[in-house]
Amino acid sequence: MIGNRTEAVVGRIVLIVVLLVTVLPLVSMLSAALQPADRNPTGLVWPSDPQWQNFVTAFEAGHVWQLMRSSLVIVLIVVPASLLIATMAGYALGNLRIRGSRFLLLLFVAGLTIPFESLIIPIYYHMKSLGLLNTPWAVGLTLIGLFMPFSVAWMRAHFVGVPTELSEAARVDGATVWQEFRRIQIPLAGPALAALAILLFLWTWNQFILPVALIQDPLDRTVAGALTFFQGQYYASIPLLNAGALIIITPAIVVFLIFQRQFIKALLQGAVKG
């Protein structure tokens, strides 16, 4: 018992250290962002005269509105289409007996481990030949394809878990596959769909290599891809670079804090199923 209690105390202390180390870089960014823009900042301090206008400068000079809009366009290309397509495929692979479905599932699962860098060169020339380079479609369509293995596996795992009695009942009542899918399966898939939507949003919003490779103008990229633009623009001013980076990461953090419980659940399940 005593052993248990010491362990618990030591555990809490280690946990608190880990928590401090986790927030440290973010606090350190804030500290740098508030120091005078024209000087090299020094370490972690609360500046005597915090330069809040650095954020205004970074926001305007960084065209943050335009960046957010570009990101949002790409998210809107990726998320709804992926959800729709993956749900149908997940249902068909999980609940309908189709010839070759085992092979198809394997084909999708094989895509789960592909590092995006491995395909970035052929993807570039593929998009070039389609005339889509430097458009949000280049990133959006490619991401739909790259996320498809995960999305399909995710939705299939959900549908496999739905009791078969439900679809049997629907079939006995004479419902077609489409009717059953739309009236019974989709409404039940709400939580799985929401979690998948959260993951796809996050992965698209934070996507880096595709926008950097496929879209030349940083302002048309995702916000994460645009960070290189900040680096180029503010290489001489660490305070402004940090202010810009903080602005860039804020929306995702705000969305995270609002939907915290769903996010954590989705990320944990995403890890296990992925």
Added chain:
Amino acid sequence: MSAGNRGGAIGAVSHSGGDADSPPATSAVAPRRVARKATRRGPLAGVLMIAPALAAYGFFVLVPFIQGVQYSFYDWNGVGASTWVGVDNYLRVFTDREMLSAIRNAFVLVIFFTVIPVGTGLVLATLIRNIRAGVFSTVSQTILFLPQIIPLAAAGIAWSWMYAQTGTVNQILSAVGLGGITRPWLADYGTALPAVGLIGSWVLTGLCTVLLLTGISKIDASLYEAVRLDGAGWFREFITITIPGLRQQIAVLITITVIAALSSFDIIYTSTQGGPGRATLVPGLSIFRIGFTQSDVGLASAFGIVLMALVLIVVIPIQRLSKESS
């Protein structure tokens, strides 16, 4: 017809399995009828439902993959004519010093992306085991997940400032009397790779901790009491109960983090660009440069295929192990 029969048989088998609770008489009749119906109207609808996913995956992933394999056998600068060179590009990947050091660096990163986060997570999970739901646990979860929410590219930026000569890391070192070892960590040949690796540890430790804590809280507490009564020390307890109980989570985390290490790109791109020299060069960055800056499309494609193969070679045994032992 034979296909239909086979489909029906499989359908009946799995349906009756799911019907274990219902009376035997109905389960013997109903599933067969259902199965027959399903085979009659299933195939077309099913094919139509899979088609869009297959098309998206095929056209935007499999086609580039096949093209990549094709490019990898050619010498091509992206615009002019291409020449067939056989396996020359692959030979170059495995003999070129720069690419070999990129591969080596990626495996060094595994220590930081996998060993440290999973190790820390295991230590914390074992020590805390049961965290009561409350404000502290909610706040800890939120904080631990923050690195998962922000883009890796931003993590690279945050940490390059942390590691700067006048940055927070050196400030803390000086404060605790280690002023002698302060340096610009990312600019130093000896420390750049571990420093970049620790950014990966920072990103992944929270995820590992939360997943392992969730897992360990589901292990039956009476198991722990039993071994303690047997007089087992913490080590035996760890080996006989904690590790087997968390096997699935550990396998998953190792898989995810190893893939993250071997295919790291964002963090390196925004923190060191592979430097100093090629001290932090990784395959992803190397592919990017060879393909886009040097326009050696064949070589970059070959390296891409090699990277994909490396990931599979490392990940498949982990999957096997976790399945066999469970």
